[in-house]
Amino acid sequence: MLGYLVRRILSMVPTLLITSALIFIIIQAPPGDYLSTYIAELESQGEAVDQEKIGFIRAQYGLDQPLYVQYLKWIGGLVQGDLGYSFEYSLPVNEVVGDRLSLTAIVSLATILFVWIVSFPIGVYSATHQYGVFDYLLTFIGFLGLAVPSFLLALVLLYFAHVQFGVSIGGLMDPGYIDQPWTWGKLQSVLAHLWVPVVVIGTSGTAGMIRRLRANLLDELQKQYYVTARAKGLPGWRALIKYPLRMSLNPFVSDIGSLLPEVVSGAVLVSVVMSLPTTGPMLLDALRSQDMYLAGSFLMFLAVLTVIGVFLSDILLAMLDPRIRLSGGATK
Amino acid sequence: MSVAEGAARPIGARQPIPHQVSTEPFDPASIERLTPGQERYYLASQWRMMWWRFRRHRLAVVSAAILIVMYAAILISEPLAPYDLHSRNIDFIYAPPQRVHFIHDGEFIGPFVYPFDYELNMENLQRTYTPDTNRPQPLRFFCSGDTYRFWGWIEASFHFVCPPEDGTLFFFGTDRLGRDMLSRIIYGARISLTIGLLGVSVSFLLGVIIGGLAGYHGGWVDNVSQRLIEVLRSLPHVPLWLALSAILPVTWSPILVYFGITIILGLLDWTGLARAVRSKLLALREEDFCVAAQLMGASPRRIIARHLLPSFASHLIASVTLSVPTMILGETALSFLGLGLRAPITSWGVLLNEAQNINVVALYPWLMLPVAPVILVVLAFNFMGDGLRDAADPYK
Numbered sequence: 001m002l003g004y005l006v007r008r009i010l011s012m013v014p015t016l017l018i019t020s021a022l023i024f025i026i027i028q029a030p031p032g033d034y035l036s037t038y039i040a041e042l043e044s045q046g047e048a049v050d051q052e053k054i055g056f057i058r059a060q061y062g063l064d065q066p067l068y069v070q071y072l073k074w075i076g077g078l079v080q081g082d083l084g085y086s087f088e089y090s091l092p093v094n095e096v097v098g099d100r101l102s103l104t105a106i107v108s109l110a111t112i113l114f115v116w117i118v119s120f121p122i123g124v125y126s127a128t129h130q131y132g133v134f135d136y137l138l139t140f141i142g143f144l145g146l147a148v149p150s151f152l153l154a155l156v157l158l159y160f161a162h163v164q165f166g167v168s169i170g171g172l173m174d175p176g177y178i179d180q181p182w183t184w185g186k187l188q189s190v191l192a193h194l195w196v197p198v199v200v201i202g203t204s205g206t207a208g209m210i211r212r213l214r215a216n217l218l219d220e221l222q223k224q225y226y227v228t229a230r231a232k233g234l235p236g237w238r239a240l241i242k243y244p245l246r247m248s249l250n251p252f253v254s255d256i257g258s259l260l261p262e263v264v265s266g267a268v269l270v271s272v273v274m275s276l277p278t279t280g281p282m283l284l285d286a287l288r289s290q291d292m293y294l295a296g297s298f299l300m301f302l303a304v305l306t307v308i309g310v311f312l313s314d315i316l317l318a319m320l321d322p323r324i325r326l327s328g329g330a331t332k
Numbered sequence: 333m334s335v336a337e338g339a340a341r342p343i344g345a346r347q348p349i350p351h352q353v354s355t356e357p358f359d360p361a362s363i364e365r366l367t368p369g370q371e372r373y374y375l376a377s378q379w380r381m382m383w384w385r386f387r388r389h390r391l392a393v394v395s396a397a398i399l400i401v402m403y404a405a406i407l408i409s410e411p412l413a414p415y416d417l418h419s420r421n422i423d424f425i426y427a428p429p430q431r432v433h434f435i436h437d438g439e440f441i442g443p444f445v446y447p448f449d450y451e452l453n454m455e456n457l458q459r460t461y462t463p464d465t466n467r468p469q470p471l472r473f474f475c476s477g478d479t480y481r482f483w484g485w486i487e488a489s490f491h492f493v494c495p496p497e498d499g500t501l502f503f504f505g506t507d508r509l510g511r512d513m514l515s516r517i518i519y520g521a522r523i524s525l526t527i528g529l530l531g532v533s534v535s536f537l538l539g540v541i542i543g544g545l546a547g548y549h550g551g552w553v554d555n556v557s558q559r560l561i562e563v564l565r566s567l568p569h570v571p572l573w574l575a576l577s578a579i580l581p582v583t584w585s586p587i588l589v590y591f592g593i594t595i596i597l598g599l600l601d602w603t604g605l606a607r608a609v610r611s612k613l614l615a616l617r618e619e620d621f622c623v624a625a626q627l628m629g630a631s632p633r634r635i636i637a638r639h640l641l642p643s644f645a646s647h648l649i650a651s652v653t654l655s656v657p658t659m660i661l662g663e664t665a666l667s668f669l670g671l672g673l674r675a676p677i678t679s680w681g682v683l684l685n686e687a688q689n690i691n692v693v694a695l696y697p698w699l700m701l702p703v704a705p706v707i708l709v710v711l712a713f714n715f716m717g718d719g720l721r722d723a724a725d726p727y728k
Contacts, residue, residue, distance in 0.1 A: 018563045026572070029579045147657070147710035149664050152684065152703050159693040265570035269665055273688070283571055284669065287578040299571055306566045 001318070008314060012307055019303045020078070024071050027296040035087065037290055057087070074293070078300060084293030088286070093297045100279045101301065104267060107197055107276070108305075111263045114202040115209055116252060123213030123248075128240065130218060138210070145207035150266055151273045154200040158274060161196050197274060201266035205259055212251045220244035253320060256313035260306045382646060385723035392719020395712035402709065406522045413515035414493050414501050416478035417678060421500065421510035423450065426696050427461050429505040429513075436468040444470040447499050458695070469496035505698035507686055516678055517702050523679035525709065527594050528659040532652055534598025539605030540648070544636045546606070547613025554610070561603045569600055573662060577671045586677040593672050597659045605651055612644050646724035654717035657710040664706055680706050 035054055065073075077084055083093035126135045220226060221244055229239040271280035279298060286295035359365075366374060376384070387393060405412060421427075430445045446463035453460055477494035481487055495501035504513035546557040576596045580589055616622060617640065625635050641648070666672030667681025668688065675682065683702040686692070692699050 014559060015563055015566070018559060019567065022563065022567075023575075026575045026579070143711055143714060144707070146714065147661075147707045149661055149668070149684070149703060149706060151665060151668055152687070152700060155687070155690060155693050155700075159690055162690075261566060261568040264568040268568070268570050268574070269669070272669060284574060284671075287574055287671075295575065299567075299575060302568050302571060303566065306568060310566055 004318065005315070008311060012311060015307060016304065019307070020075055020300060021071070023296055023299045023303065024074065027292045027299070028067065028070075038087065057085075074296065078297065083297035086286075086291055086294040088289055088291040088294065093294050096282070096294060097279070097298065097301075100277060100282060103277055104264075104279045105305075107194070107201070107267055107271075108260070108263050110194055110198045111202045111205070111267070112256070112259060114198045115205045115259065115263075118202070119206045119209035119213060120252070123210045124217065124240075124245065126210065126214045127217035127221065127248075130214075139214075142207040142210050145203040148203070150200050150204065151269055153203065154196065154270045154273045157196045157200060165192070197267070197270050197276060200270050201263055204266070205262055209251065209255065209259075212255070213248055216248040216251060217244060220247045250317065250320065253313050253316045256309050256316075260309035261302075264302050264305065378646075382723045386719050389719035389722060391715045392722075395715040395719070398708070398712045399716060402521065402705075402712075403525060405518070406525055409518050409522055410480045410482050410488070411490050411492055413512075413518040414477065414491060414495060414503075415512040415515040416480050417511075417515060417519045419478050419511065419515075421506060421512075423510070424448065424461075424500055424502065424506050425508060425510045426459055427500070427502050427506045427510070428696075429698050430463070430500065430502045432471070432503070433468070441468060442470055444468040445496065445499065445501060469499040471496060471501065504701050505696070507683075507699060513683075513698060513701055516683055517680065517705060520678045520680045520683055520702065521705065523590065523673065523677055524660060524663060524681065524706070527590070527597070527663045527679070528656040528713075530591075530594040531597035531601065531659040531662075532656050534595055535602040535605060535655065536648075536652055538598065538602035540609055540641065542602065543606030543609030544613060544641070547610035548617055548632055548636055548640070550614070557606065557610075561606060564600060564603050567600075569662070570665065572600060573597070573666055574669070574671055577666055586674060589673060590677060593663060593666065597662050601655055601658065604655070605648070608647065608651060609641075612647070613640055616640050616643060646720075650717055650720040650724045653713060653720055656717075657713040660706065660710060660713075 035058060039054065074084060081094075083097065085091075086093050086096045089096045122138055126138050129135050223244075226239060226244055229242070230236065234242070268280035268283060270276070272284055275281060283295060283298050285291070286298065410416075427448060430448070432443050432445060434440060434443060436444065445468075446465050447467055447469055448461040449464050451460050451462070452458075472494040473492065475491060475494040476489040477491045479487060479489040493501070502512050502514070504517065506512055507516070542557050546554040573596060576599070577593060580592045580596075584592065613636070622635060622639060625639050630639075663672055663679060664681035664684060667679055668684050670685060673679050673682050680702040684700070684706075687699045687702075
């Protein structure tokens with residue numbers, strides 16, 4: 001197990017390296033950089049450009065150096081926890097991003113919990129009552145959940161929450177609590193606002209999870225050990241919990257890997273619509289204005305988050321399911 | 333055990349079966365011969381069996397029919413839409429959907445609409461439209477209305493349905509420039525439906541080539557591609573789509589942007605397909621028919637394309653079908669955020685871009701109608717893909 005852990009952690013290094021290179025290429029790809037856009041904008045407004053300041057920034061952040069040097073500088077800083085400099089905010093990226101990252105993490109975590117809590121009972125019910133009325137109904141709702149674009153669902157739910165519950169539109173808390181220290185009231189306000197984005201982001205994930213859980217459980221329920229257990233007189237509920245349910249738990253763990261990117265993607269999209277103080281709107285702005293370190297560090301953060309999520313799910317899966325081989329080697 | 337005991341059993345009491353010999357000539361092959369029905373069944377080709385299997389999945393068949401109709405409709409968008417794409421009705425801005433009636437004053441007079449009376453509410457400056465129920469205006473069918481260029485070529489003015497003389501026909505209401513939503517949705521289908529297909533063909537090419545090479549050659553090719561796939565799979569797609577579409581220069585013409593977006597959508601989607609192709613090839617390359625082809629000197633390209641891929645083509649088709657809806661939703665999301673297609677091009681995502689505001693939900697909910705075809709198409713593709721996947725392996 002220890003060997004597996006070490007190997008698994010080591011294998012994350014090249015993955016993250018490739019990812020960082022990829023992200024760097026992407027954020028570098030638009031022609032020009034932030035400074036040249038900035039200068040052009042100033043000049044078009046007839047304002048004087050402080051060449052000295054521009055030159056200073058250019059030199060300090062190595063914008064005048066070849067690409068690979070820039071990349072090495074950036075990645076070196078990342079390793080030391082320095083995310084670079086945001087041109088637009090004239091602040092280190094760490095300070096711009098800080099609070100938003102924690103809110104993103106909260107939303108993502110709450111969404112994953114929501115997906116699990118909702119999909120587990122529904123999936124089990126659907127599988128044990130296959131082709132029942134509720135199975136059909138739930139399957140249909142699940143398909144609908146996959147098909148409705150999340151941003152539109154967000155808009156409609158937002159309106160609904162406002163009309164029905166008087167929740168203020170947009171944001172993760174009532175405007176009065178912004179920049180206030182955490183109190184009981186603020187927590188309540190956040191919780192009252194949190195459910196809309198969580199439901200919206202989690203819907204498609206929940207739908208997918210229900211389908212997988214149902215399929216897995218249906219497979220297990222046809223196997224001989226289950227039939228034997230029932231034949232020997234084990235009551236249905238007990239026979240279900242004892243073995244097949246445990247087997248079908250695997251997707252819950254193994255899907256963290258695929259769920260996390262999905263949740264983060266959804267969070268970006270939905271938070272733009274709902275103007276949440278998470279990272280989505282910031283990323284969009286940074287990409288539009290070519291604030292490359294802000295955008296790049298942010299994409300990198302999302303990548304690290306998901307790589308760690310995949311890592312955790314692999315470890316958990318290895319602990320839960322003894323059939324998973326820990327040794328490497330090609331599968332054939 | 334004695335014979336007497338056996339004879340005492342009730343079986344012995346039965347009537348003996350009368351001796352019978354068939355007079356018909358003996359045909360030793362009679363068991364092997366098949367009735368025409370059986371023959372049709374046993375000798376059916378793989379594709380025929382897949383069709384039988386697919387047909388059993390009712391929902392999939394219905395979905396396929398819906399998709400065929402929708403794709404056929406994009407061929408004739410122009411005559412199908414009651415208005416031209418760009419025709420503006422400045423007197424009817426944000427008009428609500430008009431209902432089609434059949435009975436006026438208890439009398440059946442065919443399909444007609446009531447014209448709108450427009451009034452500006454001076455208190456909140458809201459436009460209010462009330463149908464004038466005294467003047468029924470019958471619809472016109474197979475008529476001439478707005479002129480258009482059919483596929484950008486032939487000038488014509490034929491429409492299947494036209495607004496009444498001096499009247500309006502807004503089934504789905506109008507937008508902020510007074511453009512008919514229904515017509516725009518019909519035109520938008522052209523872009524939205526094809527972008528998924530183009531994107532899928534990009535991802536299909538990438539997936540088959542990369543997965544094929546990795547699976548057939550193994551070794552370092554396999555390792556590199558596996559790493560790359562792992563990286564791409566672990567990245568959240570929407571932020572990457574955003575980043576990639578931010579690269580597209582603003583100066584590009586709409587058509588170039590359209591192709592750019594399809595490539596971006598395909599660029600991140602091939603990983604699943606590549607994985608499937610690879611794992612299949614890893615198993616199949618050890619099969620006898622593959623070894624035979626190698627011994628006869630076929631090149632790797634020929635072996636992959638002629639021998640290996642066709643043996644699981646049906647699976648490929650099914651998985652491709654299932655990834656079309658992701659593309660359509662992706663385009664919708666990108667355009668909605670303003671990073672995808674832009675205004676002169678009309679896609680469902682671009683139309684939904686207008687519905688970005690919460691006011692729309694409250695005041696002009698019909699602007700959200702383009703989401704209905706999106707949901708319909710995505711559902712249809714999902715159901716059809718499910719049916720195809722079940723049918724892909726008819727021997728099971």
